[in-house]
Amino acid sequence: MARAVEDHWQGPLSGLVVTRYGHCVPTRRIEVVEAAHPVPDAAGEHAAGRMMDLLAGVGADDLVLCLISGGGSALLARPAEGITLAEKQALTGALLRSGAAIGEINCVRKHLSAVKGGRLAALAAPARLVTLAISDVPGDNPSVIASGPTVADPTTLAEARAVLARYGIAPPPAIAARLNDPAAETPKSLPPGEYRLIATPQRSLEAAALVAARAGLMPLLLGDALEGEAREMARVMAGIVKSIRAHQQPVPMPAVILSGGEATVTIRGQGKGGPNAEFALALALALKDTQGVEAIACDTDGIDGSEDNAGAVITPDTAERARALGLNLESYLNQNDSYGFFNTLGDLVKCGPTLTNVNDFRAVLVR
Incomplete structure (x- = not known):
């Protein structure tokens, strides 16, 4: 600036x-x-x-x-x-x-x-x-x-x-x-x-929706005002994903769910990781038996909390790869160790400082 x-x-x-x-x-x-x-x-x-x-x-x-x-x-x-x-x-x-x-x-x-x-x-x-x-x-x-x-x-x-x-x-x-x-x-x-x-966060989400539409995806824009526990937010997002897959509602596939806001974490465990990586871990757990879902959750300044990552990504095989490595998603979530989980999988997003900050950005792709 x-x-x-x-x-x-x-x-x-x-x-x-x-x-x-x-x-x-x-x-x-x-x-x-x-x-x-x-x-x-x-x-x-x-x-x-x-x-x-x-x-x-x-x-x-x-x-x-x-x-x-x-x-x-x-x-x-x-x-x-x-x-x-x-x-x-x-x-x-x-x-x-x-x-x-x-x-x-x-x-x-x-x-x-x-x-x-x-x-x-x-x-x-x-x-x-x-x-x-x-x-x-x-x-x-x-x-x-x-x-x-x-x-x-x-x-x-x-x-x-x-x-x-x-x-x-x-x-x-x-x-x-x-x-x-x-x-x-x-x-x-x-x-x-x-x-x-x-x-503003809303302008960034609207820009992302335009990019999604040009790529042939139906954007579902949930807005920039989502607040609360990252894991609770993830459970709600998982419910929307399942509704899209089962009923083509509230939007048809292929779709991308876009949201901003400020997720928080009540720390009870001994692990590392910010709210965006915790959201991604909780979403992976909630969707462990659901196919065709990819997601990214990042803080737009490039730093998720106090670690060196902006956030994390999940892929359709996140749960499967975790099981192969002996990683228990629920245990990592209970320890608030989203950083350790995604670091082991190689799925942390490390982009360095972006030199801007329009809060959290989450995109969940359903196809």
Whole structure:
């Protein structure tokens, strides 16, 4: 995004962006630094602090251009006063393991941050503020994308406390105190600014549907807002597959089922793997006796959770090859070890950083 701005910008330009380790590209005028995701680190904290310092000098004649994409909640990591980075890291890890939806996680993050939940926009006043955003969240809600640093926040301290209670997460005293302090509420109104969505999950799915139709497949577009446990999502998808094969409903074969959204995983086992690979493993298990099905499930940024894969593929013989190698699909699923399962089969998708992020992408081919 920074390089695209440089390539098309005329006039004075300077700035700073933070991206994930390994996702940097060469730029000329905008400085790029790298930090950790999905659990924040000191590099992200330092970058957010530097951005706050840059905004301290802007005036009414300045233009502040914010480039926002998924991952910003972790990368733009400046804990609110009184909270340490270690405390925020531990809480973020607990939320990611809990199975909480992205909106719930970001509700908590916003109330513990010095920059998210509209606070960055407040720092930018009185300059003109324009945000260009790539959405990675169901519904494209600007207050959820990267935890909404440039828009007013509709969520409340009470909702953040309720999220932690819902998932049985006991915060340390400093975080508990902040979530109970009315003065720590996020901004509910801000000076006028401009916010443009330049890429969204729904647009990517519609583009995939056009490609499928040109290839002679009937696309079934389930939309960009699917949320919930990856394995539960897979069971529902398997039911649709079986209906297509048995009854040619809701669409006739050959068909491809396309969906986006944000799958989550409640970690109970000791394995490795993100939500997309877990979805693929659960789908393979649910369809182990069904013929003619292939699927891919990937995170569009190229990283599924915290491993080095974007996701995984299943083929019509996934279950058969697993049995030949002595791999028990159910045992691997119970251990949340989708990475180990598909790595053994050679069916992980490893594409490296894609340099975009429009959330999860799933395609299930039925023929």
